[in-house]
Amino acid sequence: MTNRIKSAQNALLSWYKKSGRHDLPWRNTQDIYHVYLSEIMLQQTQVNRVLEEYYPQFLKRFPTLQTLAFASLDDVLASWSGLGYYSRARNLHKTAQLNPKGLPDELSALLKLPGIGKYTASAICSFGYNQNVPVVDTNIARVLQRVFAIQKRDEKILWQKAESLLNTKASRAHNLALMDLGSLVCLPQNPKCEFCPLNEMCQGKVNPEFYAKTKKTRYEAMELFYGVFIEDDRIALVNAQGNMYKGMLELPNIDPIEEWHIGNFKHSYTKYRLNVHLYALDEAPFNAVWVDIRAFDDAPISSLTKKAKKFFYKIS
Ligand code: SF4
Numbered sequence: 462m463t464n465r466i467k468s469a470q471n472a473l474l475s476w477y478k479k480s481g482r483h484d485l486p487w488r489n490t491q492d493i494y495h496v497y498l499s500e501i502m503l504q505q506t507q508v509n510r511v512l513e514e515y516y517p518q519f520l521k522r523f524p525t526l527q528t529l530a531f532a533s534l535d536d537v538l539a540s541w542s543g544l545g546y547y548s549r550a551r552n553l554h555k556t557a558q559l560n561p562k563g564l565p566d567e568l569s570a571l572l573k574l575p576g577i578g579k580y581t582a583s584a585i586c587s588f589g590y591n592q593n594v595p596v597v598d599t600n601i602a603r604v605l606q607r608v609f610a611i612q613k614r615d616e617k618i619l620w621q622k623a624e625s626l627l628n629t630k631a632s633r634a635h636n637l638a639l640m641d642l643g644s645l646v647c648l649p650q651n652p653k654c655e656f657c658p659l660n661e662m663c664q665g666k667v668n669p670e671f672y673a674k675t676k677k678t679r680y681e682a683m684e685l686f687y688g689v690f691i692e693d694d695r696i697a698l699v700n701a702q703g704n705m706y707k708g709m710l711e712l713p714n715i716d717p718i719e720e721w722h723i724g725n726f727k728h729s730y731t732k733y734r735l736n737v738h739l740y741a742l743d744e745a746p747f748n749a750v751w752v753d754i755r756a757f758d759d760a761p762i763s764s765l766t767k768k769a770k771k772f773f774y775k776i777s
Contacts, residue, residue, distance in 0.1 A: 465661075465662050466626060466662070468661070469658070469659050469661065469662045470626070470635065472658035472659065472661075473628075473629065473635065473638045473639070473658045473659060474631060474634060474635065474638060475658065476638065476642070477634060477637065477638030477641065477642075479530075479699075480641070480645065481619060481637060481638060481641045482508075482641055482645075482677075485499075485508070485512070485517070486499075486512075486516065486517075487499030487500075487588075488588070488637065491620065493563065493564050493565075493566075493585065493589040493590065494525060494526040494529075494564070496584070496585060496588050496589035497556075497564060497581075497585055497589065498516070498520070498553070498586075499511070500581050500584045500585065501549050501553050501576065501581070502515055502516060502519075502544065502549075502551060503548055504546070504581075505545070505687065505731075506544055506545070510536055510544075514543070515543075515544055516539075517703050518540065518746045519540050521539075522536070522540050522563060523537070523540070526557045526560065526562070526563060526564070526712075527557075527561045527562070527733075528736060529553070529554065529557040530554075530557040530558045530560075530561035531561070532554070533769055534551065534554055534708055534761075535708075535760070536761075537550050537551075537553070537554045537761075538550055538551075538709050538761030539758070539759055539760055539761045539762070540764060541762060542686065542709075542761065542762055542767070543763075543764040543767075545730060545764075546731065546764075547705070547706060547707065547708065548576070548704070548707070549576060551575075551576075551707070552574075552576025552577075552597050553576065554573055555575045555576075556576065556577070559574065559575075560574070564585065564589075564707060566586070566590045566592075568582050568583065568586050568594065569590075571585055571586070573619075578689045579597075579620075580596065580597060580598050583595065583596045583597070584596050584598070584636075586634060587633055587636050588633060588636070588637070591632075591633050592632070593627070593632045594627075594632065595620060595623035595624045595626075595627045595636070596623065596636040596639075596640070597616075597619050597620055597623050598640060598643075598649075599641025599643070600639075600640050600642075600644045601623065601636070601643055602614065602619050602643075603638075603643050603647055603649065604639055604642055604643045604647045604659070605619050605622045605623060605626070606619070606665065606666075606672045607647060607652070607663060607665035607666065607669050607672045608622075608626075608659055608663045608664065608665065609622050609664060609665075609674055610665045610672060611662035611672065612671075612672065614673075623639075626639075642657070642658070642659070646677075647659075647669070649675045650670065650675070652666075652669045654666045654669065662747050672723050678732060679732065680732055680733070680734050681732055681733050681734065682733075682734050682735075682736070683733050683734070683735050683736070684735075684736050685714070685735055685736070685737045685738065686714065686715050686716070686717045686738045686740065687711075687712035687713065687714060687715065687737065687738070687739055687740070688712060688713045688714075688715040688721075688739075688740050688741075688742040688746070689712060689723070689739055689740070689741055689773050690741075690742040690743075690744065690745045690746070690749075691754070691773075692745070694753060694754045694755065695751045695753055695754065696751070696752050696754055696757075696770065697713070697742075697745040697746060697749035697750075697751060698710040698712060698713070698731070698750050698751075698760075698762070699711065699713045699746055699748050699750060700748070700750065700764070701751060701763075702714070705730075708761060709761045709762060709763055710752065710760060710761055710762050710766070710768045711762070711763060711765070712739075712769055713746040713749075715740060715742070717738060717740060719741060721740040721743075722738065722739075723739045723740060723741050723773065723777065724738075724739055724772065725737055725738040725739065726739075726769075726772045728764075728765050728768055730765060734763070737765065737768075737769060739772065739773060740768060741777075754770075757770065
């Protein structure tokens with residue numbers, strides 16, 4: 462190992478000691494299930510939302526992998542409601558059922574489990590099992606691209622570079638440090654290079670934006686038409702069609718009839734910007750699944766359907 466890499470590793474660790482996010486609960490646990498859960502929740506969801514709205518609540522309801530394995534999918538999806546990307550919850554549940562006594566500690570075995578890709582498997586090995594493996598998530602990828610002046614993002618090269626930079630004497634802290642550096646210092650726009658512990662070895666600092674161009678999210682507008690039928694404090698829902706909300710309940714999709722129109726509201730879901738139209742139905746759909754309005758929050762219902770219910774009561 463060159464002296465340049467050694468001194469970069471040391472600088473990174475000192476920076477992490479002073480400025481890293483040490484108070485995140487999943488960083489202060491030996492429980493592999495907790496580490497795994499946090500990694501799944503943090504995919505596509507921001508740290509603060511996970512921390513404040515989901516992680517502690519989910520663990521309270523399913524404190525171990527075993528309780529999760531024996532829970533019904535409906536209960537798991539109900540606890541996931543609002544987090545989006547529900548395939549994560551379905552895979553989490555499947556993985557728990559396959560390994561109720563604990564997750565394997567080998568990268569290759571983890572990679573065979575549903576919903577666990579290279580990043581998640583490495584994160585579990587590094588953060589959970591304290592193994593000497595590199596980790597590359599979006600934040601780390603950006604740091605590496607800039608440090609090694611990699612013009613075009615190439616996964617294979619990034620993992621090789623992560624390995625070459627890995628501090629094998631403190632790999633867990635090293636990986637966490639790189640992750641924090643990406644989210645606190647080496648920002649997509651206007652990175653704070655003057656405070657960066659990797660400044661000396663960074664080859665991309667002269668033009669950092671060039672090395673990790675951010676792709677603009679393309680949003681898709683969509684019109685949705687739902688029918689509402691409520692009787693005796695029960696609402697008629699149906700099993701969701703398609704993969705997006707698979708396993709969950711939603712309002713029935715209908716062909717719009719102008720006279721039945723109640724109103725519309727906006728909702729965002731992943732890359733979709735939805736305009737949701739509600740219509741009053743005069744009878745329940747033939748395949749209705751009846752849900753008591755008072756038990757709405759305990760059912761596997763998406764935040765879109767919860768919002769629709771709220772909207773319906775507000776305007777009717
Ligand atoms: S010097 Fe700047 S561009 Fe390079 S890793 Fe640090 S923050 Fe990122």
